[in-house]
Amino acid sequence: MSPQVLEDTSNLQVPGYKLVRRLGAGGYGEVWLAEAPGGLTKAVKIVFGYHNEKRAERELHSLEKIKTVRHPFLLSLERIEIVDNRLVIVTELADGSLKDRFVECRHNGLPGIPRDQLLGFLSDTADALDFLTGRHGLQHLDIKPENLLLVGNHVKVADFGLVKEIANRDLSLVGGLTPTYSAPEVFQGAPSVHSDQYSLAVLYQEMVSGGLPFPGISAAELTLQHVHDNPDLSSLPSGERYVVARALAKDPERRYANCSAFLKALLDVDTKCLTPISSPVAQTKNTPPDERSFGATEAAPLRPVSPTLFFDNDDDSALENSSLLLEVPVCQPSQAPAIPPLDLTEEGFRPAPVLVIGVGGTAGVVLQQFRSRLEKRLGNTGRIPGIQFLLIDTDKRALSKLTQEGEIQSFNPEETLALTLRKPQEYRDNSAHLFRWLSRRWLYNIPKSLLTEGLRPLGRLALIDNSRRTLQRIRLALSSAIDSESIPRTSEITGIPFRSNAVRVYLVASVSGGTGSGMSLDLGYWVRALLARMGVSETCISGLFLHSTGREQRYRDLAKVNAHAWLAEYNHFLRPDGFYPGDESSGLPPFEPGQMAFDHAYFVELGNALEESELTEAAESVAEMLYLETLTPAQQFFDQCRETTRAANSPAASLRTFGLHRSSTLSKQHLNLLADELSYRIILSWTGKANHVADGKHSVPASSPSSAANSDTNHLICGTMQLISQLQISVEGLAASTRNLVESQFGKQAEGVLRNLLQDLTSTGRGASLREVVELVNRMFEAPEGTPNQPGEFVLQRPLNSVIRPLVMKLSTAIEKWVLGRLNQPDERLEGAVRSVDWFAKHFERVILESRNLQQCLQQQLSQVVAEILSNPEAPTTELSPKELFARAVSYYRLKLDFSALRATQLLSDKFQSELKGTRESLVEFGRHLRNLAARNADENFSNSLGEFATSHESGGVARMLREQFAELARDVDERFQAEFVNSRGGLFEAMMGNNRAINELLATLKRLCVGSLETQGSRLTIRAPTRQAQPLSLPPRVAASPRRHNRICWRWEG
């Protein structure tokens, strides 16, 4: 029987119950209001089909599982019976369903059930569902508004027809699903413990907003959407989207731990974030983030065994859903002025002694670089007492590597401090103290490596556990720095007068890892406390907090999270009500609100997804800043910047940053080398073969990429076509010109000439025959006596060649001028000239062919005329009137004239072709000359020098950048060379074909222009200024456009 056909159940007798009225019906069966014994009202569900049919059998099977389950929010089952072979279920009677309530709200003009009320209902539901799952391993699998019944102010979950034991994978679910609400894994026949949560999320969205996450209508559509598509959460307020998206994750494991956790997350959504978003949200691949380690609620225990467990999701596609993203506050552009320009001189510069504390591995790299700079500046002076180092790390091995002899810029053991973690059991004696601030889960999950592995609380644990030792070492380093004997000694070594009773402490730490991020803030307060105890009158504590991420995704994400957590903690201490509570184990008392550890804090993003070498490169910028700040008059600049901020009443120790752009300055030697290379390249480019620098090692992109070459070719063809039109050197144009020349040989117009000839012929008084007329005209175009008769080669016994000579001269000159003119176009030069020669050659080849064809046609016509006349040789002329005779003569004459003109065109074209061949040979020779000249500019060490130069540390950066711009620079220089040198010498060809002196002059001019251009561009590369628009930054500076090239600049200057 089809489930769509209602059965007649009105006559069904359920013993002990009186069916009063039908409450509802569907594909499953009917529900009746029934009177039970004692006047009670109950609901009676009659399942369609006979009890042994599939549907009823399935429901019965489900009921077997549920009948023993008791929960206040599960609809209680009173009886389960087979009546007339039909399954009958008696339950308590509800007031209505959630669906009824929803319809009622919609009728009242609401989008759905008011949120608070709905969350109350769904909390009951979640409670019941979690009970089913947690206690009985069951999933309801048919959660929908109709099955959530309202009883009083509570919901009771009803209809257990699909209830399934998750452990039992044999039972098919096909046929009983409600596609609108079913989880994707249910469609695939593999429900999970999180399947009901999914349905609950769909239901929540619908009931609160009226919208569904999947718009499908048919079961097939909905199935596909649930399994593959991203939910449309646009009907929800932005604050809720993330929560619902997570509950709707395709992967059940990515959902909340249970339904209650989902509800709690909904309840936790900040009500300020519940402003409905009217604009639709883009459909997205919605995969909520991995939560396997971070449980959604406190009920779901954390498992921070290893950082790899935190982030094992490489899929960022979920981020396409804006509901997963936080809104970033918009910052208004600043109107605050920058500091006025300072005259930074050594005069009066008296730095304070310095203690540089590095925390963690990245800081170690910075400190190494800093020490390297010191040694470069001061030479190998040994330790400088007024500049103290203390490198702290939880990684003992990394530290010992830095102290190994032979290591460049190694540290003394007394300059390092290893704060190692211990095994969990070793903290047992002190656990009571530790657990006052440390969650016990961290202690129990100390990695076997005894390294923090990126876990911040473990970084702090290492510090607190070694607090006494740490304080001693810092105190010792500070004392050494400000010792009365160390100041003069430091001044003597450095040549800089240091001042006494003052100290500057710089704490460098990466806030992306466990060590630096975990202990840097405490260390700051400890240093502050120590300085206060030591009674140093002038102190300044600066923090250089670095953020970078590595290659591996899971550590990359952890690094971001760590940096964010660090910033949140730093922000806490900035708040008026936030204060450092002290530390019992180190004996440090609390600080008053407003007392900050750091006078200045710099937050520097080194880059993302950095390789180790890239991190080292980026760390160099920080070391450079540290060096400038501590030991050069640039300190005044930084002081002034900070003072300006302070004067503007900004909160103390607000976050700062800096950008550093380092470039080597080109030495004369390097500049000359580059100029030679550029000259070489330019000269070679004139030949059209400068696609790569000849050494083969340092490929430089061609100056004319194919698209540009095509563009040049088009330009060339257009110019050539224009010239052809202008000179009229098409077949028609040339034939017309030569026709005029031939006709001019007769001195008059053809008609006049012929009239005279005919008069002569008929002067004897007899009439002339046509034959005589033909012979008369033929004589005009005949060769002299004894000359082989070439038809059309002669006019009035004069060779056609000599007749057309003036025209040949005129046109040849014009064509040659055009061709050589290409040499003077920087974007064409030799290549353009040769191309135009070839183009003209082809053109004249076509002209020759066409003129030959036309000659053949005319020859045929002439032959026909002659044949006609000869067939009637005796026909008297008198038969023709003089007018008719004249017309015949003119017609024949014109044919002969045209034939002669075409013959002349062919001769002329032959001549041009020959001349073009000569021009081409000259150009080839010219090219050879150019290559020789280029070679003169590049001696045999040229390539090697360039290679060494380009890779050298000192100047490699600028050189590399300049060489990357060679194509552009070459074009610029070439244009200026044309204007300044070539034009004044009548053209490149003429200039190049001069004597040695002229050639040397050419080379010198080119080199001078190259040097000038390189100097200018080199200077631009060296000093790349922030644009005006970049000041101030409307948002915190982000990583530069090329995020992994931070040797040049750490932060992006917008614009």
Add this chain to the structure above:
Amino acid sequence: MVLPAEALSSDEVVRHRGRLGSEVSLLSWESSETIACCEVGDLPLVNVALQVIDARRDFQEYAERVHTRNDIPWQALACAPPTVEHSDTFTSTMVME
């Protein structure tokens, strides 16, 4: 801006100032490199913090679970008002060679 001492002629100073604007501070120093340094004060901390995590809500949730100590009532940054007035961000430039 730090300029190499040998390279700092008056012409170059004029050139650099011309290019970078009159607000730049110049320092002549023993250096083989030219260094341009831009110093920015009063960064909007909340923005920085959110950009660090690409404004990902899940990362913020994670961050709340990796605080160094649990005896301090840390506050999530997204919900907290910014502690620094964004409109007061300062930028200064120094060039050194």
